[in-house]
Amino acid sequence: MKMKHSLYAVLLAGGKGTRLWPLSTDGQSKSFIRFAGRKALMQAVLERIKAVASRRRTVVVIDNAKTPLLKEFLQGIPKRNILIEPFGRNTAAAVGLAAIKLKAEDIMLVLPVDQFLEDVRDFEKTVGEGMRFIEKEPDKLLCLCTKPAYASESFGYVKIRSKVQGKVFSIDKFIEKPSLKVALKLIKKPNFLWNSGMFMFKAKTILNAMKKHAPLLYKNLQTINKTPSSIKGAYSRIKSISLDYQVMEKAKNVYCLKGQFRWHDIGKWTSLEKVLSSKGKKKDISGNICIGKTATLDVYDSLIYNTGSKTIGAIGLKDIIVVNTENGVLVCKKNEAERVRELVRRIKP
Known part of the structure; x- marks a missing residue:
């Protein structure tokens, strides 16, 4: 499946993974661990995206402490595409850092590394549909969502409204990590989906949204130039807040792209158990x-x-x-x- 050249896969390799202690630690991030002898999550995501973005069009955002772990995965990824954060500042800062390094018209496919997807072809189809929507509606932001497989209080939910185009829907509201009691009710309703933490948008569109809804973040991002010291200075002034909280839940131009793939966020031990079970263990x-x-x-x-x-x-x-x-x-x-x-x-x- 070939994508137009303007698509960049932006891999977010930060996150401490503390809920997977003692396997994941500060010195051994979950993104680079081979769970039960299987492929590391970083390796898996690079293989997953190869049909939609080449290594040369892959950007990795990672904090400084984890860069030694990247070495074996770097082949084919240009050095300029490895964006090193001086320290983690959550997903809003990471996405903003990638956006200012790319061209305004480039489409960003934002993917947290610490996730596992089944049905790769369905994922590719979803990305293709997202590309077509963004090319038609360049001022829109997309959240990739998927049907809940079970009730979870660890994930955010999105209530969708009406169909806009294909699998793209307007959004009624975001529900951030509900109680298990509420989650049990939500999964019974077809208009509630998991918010996967994956996004698609043009670089200029997300920056414009940050300028409007997170002006301090935007202001600090604009001070970054090519020197590491400028990134460190900006990051020291940036608050650690997710992209969902900073922008997506506030913006009016956000839409849901409903994926057919099965999705797992490997955030805690019970999530990893489900992945191991689904992968033949x-x-x-x-x-x-x-x-x-x-x-x-x-x-x-x-x-x-x-x-x-x-x-x-x-x-x-x-x-x-x-x-x-x-x-x-x-x-x-x-x-x-x-x-x-x-x-x-x-x-x-």
Whole structure:
């Protein structure tokens, strides 16, 4: 599938991945980990986009601490396309940094690296439809959304309204990470979709939206030139806020592009469990996924992930996550997986 030359894939490789501790740490980002021996997420996303954007038309935004991890994936990506943030400032700053480095008419396909997509051909079709819409409506912003596979309090939702063109819909409202009780109601309604965190727009259009809805961010981005010190200076004045909060939820020219692909955000252990299950790592007869050296007795519906040389033995557990790596050991209930980030704050360096 060939795309017109104006499309750039912008890969957001930041994020600490603290909810996947102890596998993901400050020194070992989840984007570069080979989960259960599979491809690293960075490798997977580069393969996923090769039909829509060449390596020469791929931009990677990554914070300085993670750049050593990039080396094995850089082949074919121009050095000028590696945009190094002095420190993470969330997705609004990362997208803005990429936008000011590209030409005004370039179309940006923004993709967080820490996601997993099935049905790559459907993804390519979705991107193609997004391209056609942006070329026809260059002043519009697109959120890529997908049908919820299950109720989740970890993802944002979008309520769509009327069809505009093909799979493009107008948006009624954004709902940011609802309670599980609310999410259970939303997934029963066909007009509520997951907000995937993927976007499409022209560089000039997102910058104009930032100028209107996030003027301080825009002002600081305009001070950036070719020197690393200018980026550091700007970033020191930029608040860490997501693109959704800063721009997309405020702008009136935002539309939903409904994708048919199955989407997973690998943000926490229960999400990773779903990905492992979907990629052929079958659960045992008790509903467990066990990675590495493990032994279980009367254990049900649990995830045991062991990268160490010693065997993990578990008895009489249900709905539990057990993880062992060289960085530490995690034991928690599945319904507490969201709180791993909170736990990491308590762990002393």
